[in-house]
Amino acid sequence: MLTVDDVYKSYGDVEAVRGVSLSLAPGEILGLLGPNGAGKSTLLGMISGLLAPDRGTIELPGAGDPRDPQARRSLGLAPQSLSLYEELTAEENLRFLGTLYGFSGRQLAGRVEYCLELAGLEARKRDRVTTFSGGMKRRLNLACALIHDPPLLLLDEPTVGVDPQTRAHLFDQIERLRDNGKGVIYATHYMEEASRLCRRVAIVDHGRLLALDRVQDLIERYGGQSSVRIVLKQQPPPSLSLPGTWQDGIVSWETDTPLDDLVRLAGGGLEWEEVAIRGPDLETVFLKLTGRSLRDDTEQPAAHGAGG
Amino acid sequence: MIRVWRTATTLATKDLRLLMRDRLALFFVVGIPILYGLFFGAISGAFQSGDASLAIAIVDEDQSPWSKRFVEILKKEPEKNEWRTSMTRREALDACRRGDLVAAIVLPRGFGENAGIFFQEAPTLLVAVDPSRNAEKGLVTGILMQAMGKLAADRLRDQTSMKQSLDESIRRLQSDTSMSLPSRLALIAALKSFRNFFDQLQQTSDENQTEQGPDFEFVHIEQLEIARREKTDALGSPLSNVQTAWDISFPQATIWGILGCATTFAVSLVRERRQGSLLRLQVAPLRPPTIVAGKALACFVSVVAVITMMLVLGMALGMRPRRPLLLIPAMLATAFCFTGIMACIATIGKSEESVSGAAWGANIVMAMFGGGMIPLAFLPSWMQGIGYVDPVRWAILILEGAIWREFTWGEAAVPLAVLSSVGIVALALGGTILRRKL
Ligand SMILES: Nc1ncnc2c1ncn2[C@@H]1O[C@H](COP(=O)(O)OP(=O)(O)OP(=O)(O)O)[C@@H](O)[C@H]1O
Ligand SMILES: [Mg+2]
Numbered sequence: 069m070l071t072v073d074d075v076y077k078s079y080g081d082v083e084a085v086r087g088v089s090l091s092l093a094p095g096e097i098l099g100l101l102g103p104n105g106a107g108k109s110t111l112l113g114m115i116s117g118l119l120a121p122d123r124g125t126i127e128l129p130g131a132g133d134p135r136d137p138q139a140r141r142s143l144g145l146a147p148q149s150l151s152l153y154e155e156l157t158a159e160e161n162l163r164f165l166g167t168l169y170g171f172s173g174r175q176l177a178g179r180v181e182y183c184l185e186l187a188g189l190e191a192r193k194r195d196r197v198t199t200f201s202g203g204m205k206r207r208l209n210l211a212c213a214l215i216h217d218p219p220l221l222l223l224d225e226p227t228v229g230v231d232p233q234t235r236a237h238l239f240d241q242i243e244r245l246r247d248n249g250k251g252v253i254y255a256t257h258y259m260e261e262a263s264r265l266c267r268r269v270a271i272v273d274h275g276r277l278l279a280l281d282r283v284q285d286l287i288e289r290y291g292g293q294s295s296v297r298i299v300l301k302q303q304p305p306p307s308l309s310l311p312g313t314w315q316d317g318i319v320s321w322e323t324d325t326p327l328d329d330l331v332r333l334a335g336g337g338l339e340w341e342e343v344a345i346r347g348p349d350l351e352t353v354f355l356k357l358t359g360r361s362l363r364d365d366t367e368q369p370a371a372h373g374a375g376g
Numbered sequence: 377m378i379r380v381w382r383t384a385t386t387l388a389t390k391d392l393r394l395l396m397r398d399r400l401a402l403f404f405v406v407g408i409p410i411l412y413g414l415f416f417g418a419i420s421g422a423f424q425s426g427d428a429s430l431a432i433a434i435v436d437e438d439q440s441p442w443s444k445r446f447v448e449i450l451k452k453e454p455e456k457n458e459w460r461t462s463m464t465r466r467e468a469l470d471a472c473r474r475g476d477l478v479a480a481i482v483l484p485r486g487f488g489e490n491a492g493i494f495f496q497e498a499p500t501l502l503v504a505v506d507p508s509r510n511a512e513k514g515l516v517t518g519i520l521m522q523a524m525g526k527l528a529a530d531r532l533r534d535q536t537s538m539k540q541s542l543d544e545s546i547r548r549l550q551s552d553t554s555m556s557l558p559s560r561l562a563l564i565a566a567l568k569s570f571r572n573f574f575d576q577l578q579q580t581s582d583e584n585q586t587e588q589g590p591d592f593e594f595v596h597i598e599q600l601e602i603a604r605r606e607k608t609d610a611l612g613s614p615l616s617n618v619q620t621a622w623d624i625s626f627p628q629a630t631i632w633g634i635l636g637c638a639t640t641f642a643v644s645l646v647r648e649r650r651q652g653s654l655l656r657l658q659v660a661p662l663r664p665p666t667i668v669a670g671k672a673l674a675c676f677v678s679v680v681a682v683i684t685m686m687l688v689l690g691m692a693l694g695m696r697p698r699r700p701l702l703l704i705p706a707m708l709a710t711a712f713c714f715t716g717i718m719a720c721i722a723t724i725g726k727s728e729e730s731v732s733g734a735a736w737g738a739n740i741v742m743a744m745f746g747g748g749m750i751p752l753a754f755l756p757s758w759m760q761g762i763g764y765v766d767p768v769r770w771a772i773l774i775l776e777g778a779i780w781r782e783f784t785w786g787e788a789a790v791p792l793a794v795l796s797s798v799g800i801v802a803l804a805l806g807g808t809i810l811r812r813k814l
Pocket of ligand 1 (some may be wrong): 083104
């Protein structure tokens with residue numbers, strides 16, 4: 069439904085997007101994973117017609133060039149920065165946008181109702197946006213993209229500052245939309261989100277598309293070994309050969325066969341208090357592809373409260 | 377086209393709703409003009425003219441030696457004043473009503489007979505003052521009084537020289553032998569009685585000059601109505617076109633509300649960019665011109681609303697617009713003009729601060745030279761000249777034209793044309809730049 073063909077975009081000397089191509093099928097959530105400044109928002113800006121690509125073409129579902137206003141009816145954008153009329157109520161924001169898209173009467177009321185429910189804001193619909201918490205604004209920001217029921221959704225980090233329950237609620241909603249045949253591009257730098265929601269993920273860095281594939285395939289191809297870490301109860305028996313380094317009562321190593329290794333160690337008389345196995349994930353894929361960790365740039369919000 | 381209109385209406389409705397919720401903006405748009413109107417209405421006439429040069433017409437309908445002398449004296453009065461002496465009464469009153477002149481002074485027939493002679497019935501002078509310059513009324517009266525005093529002195533000097541020539545004649549007659557005695561005596565007696573009359577005259581006028589008797593009147597100044605409708609009583613009653621002080625202060629005050637509207641909407645465009653809502657409009661199926669049109673429509677509607685509000689308030693206070701029909705094109709042209717100005721201001725800066733700063737800077741300059749702050753008459757003439765390129769001046773003029781200047785459609789055409797042209801040019805310019813920026 070959406071095809072992006074070899075698009076480029078520069079801001080002066082900064083090449084924000086360099087030759088990205090991708091396509092999206094109806095009923096698919098495509099993850100756009102990359103660190104800060106990777107070019108995710110720039111790419112979404114071009115897909116939504118806000119920016120004209122320097123090179124390359126973009127074709128919207130059944131509609132053509134997003135620079136054509138009518139073609140843009142087929143897409144909904146939830147911008148990365150909150151884009152709301154703060155002095156209007158939640159309901160008024162939605163009604164206004166709905167009217168712009170040509171809805172009226174009962175149809176409009178239905179759409180507004182649906183979006184309020186999706187954002188979980190029915191109870192606060194008559195309150196001005198200024199009185200909302202950050203998470204509530206974020207939810208409304210997402211809901212505003214859905215007011216005209218577009219087949220293509222562009223979500224630019226829609227869960228920033230949202231609490232875990234709300235995040236789960238939003239994920240459910242997004243999955244529901246996918247099940248209804250919507251195509252979704254989901255830009256994020258949280259791999260957990262990408263792996264939870266997306267069938268396919270595009271990894272971008274410095275404006276380039278480094279890989280685009282199903283999550284499982286990416287991990288198989290670039291993920292490498294699992295890492296295992298055990299905390300010992302006592303000194304290991306001297307006869308036992310340890311698979312990794314031993315320091316301060318902790319042994320850690322990397323392997324393709326973590327369970328086999330553990331069985332062998334247990335048979336050799338090793339006792340441990342704790343064991344942690346971490347399989348390869350998008351994080352390791354990203355590390356492999358870019359030589360950098362995603363977490364170097366940004367912290368997971370979940371990590372704040374838990375203290376690591 | 378219908379869709380564009382509908383979309384623009386949707387955008388404008390949203391903007392007006394936002395305006396209603398922005399207390400500070402509302403204060404600028406509604407509060408300031410009301411305060412201004414009430415304040416200046418209440419203190420109207422409290423101004424004193426400084427260095428202003430006044431344009432005044434003198435119409436000499438008497439054309440007698442003494443009326444001509446009076447005109448000469450007037451013209452030598454504060455020389456900076458601009459005296460026009462070639463107008464008819466009708467022309468002078470019209471010019472005054474249009475605001476081209478501060479005052480018109482009419483010397484009616486018969487003025488020269490008694491002018492400057494004491495103890496005669498005071499001559500009548502007819503004076504019309506532009507009601508918006510009521511402050512200068514006292515000034516004009518002062519000038520007239522002073523001139524009248526000089527005329528009286530001239531006439532007095534004239535009497536003295538006549539007395540001398542009478543004395544001289546009497547002396548000659550007494551020694552003249554060529555005339556028969558009876559006729560000589562009769563002539564001398566007549567001359568002497570003349571001489572006595574002058575003596576008496578001088579005596580009483582001397583007394584008067586020292587005592588300033590309470591019922592003495594140098595000149596009787598009657599206010600002349602500058603209303604268009606002809607009066608059977610040409611001397612006019614002291615009824616003026618301006619019925620209340622609000623007639624003057626409200627058009628001026630309305631300007632501040634209009635400038636407030638233009639600023640508010642110029643700033644709101646930048647605000648939409650800052651708060652990101654512009655992004656939503658850009659992603660929506662709208663063309664950039666439609667977005668600009670939405671803003672323009674909101675500005676236009678709010679200007680019309682402010683003018684209406686000020687009119688209603690003024691009328692509640694006793695203001696009675698004399699050309700109610702003219703108010704409609706006046707409102708529309710003014711709203712159109714300042715909508716264009718809004719579009720231009722919106723292009724100035726990138727932040728709300730820079731746009732509102734620039735806007736209020738521009739507003740103050742426009743208001744200053746256009747008579748929105750101090751009546752034009754108080755400004756030096758070079759500044760008044762600048763006013764001709766100032767939309768504020770034309771907006772005030774057309775509003776006054778409808779409220780009390782009683783503009784004909786012909787007279788209204790110029791300000792209406794100026795306002796509309798400024799609106800077209802500014803909207804084209806500002807709109808083009810904005811569209812590119814979107
Ligand atoms: N308006 C702009 N003017 C100049 N440079 C820009 C502009 N917008 C983005 N850039 C640059 O383009 C590059 C890509 O930015 P972009 O916002 O697309 O990244 P992103 O992947 O969305 O990052 P983030 O995760 O932080 O949102 C960055 O180097 C950024 O500095
Ligand atoms: Mg971004």
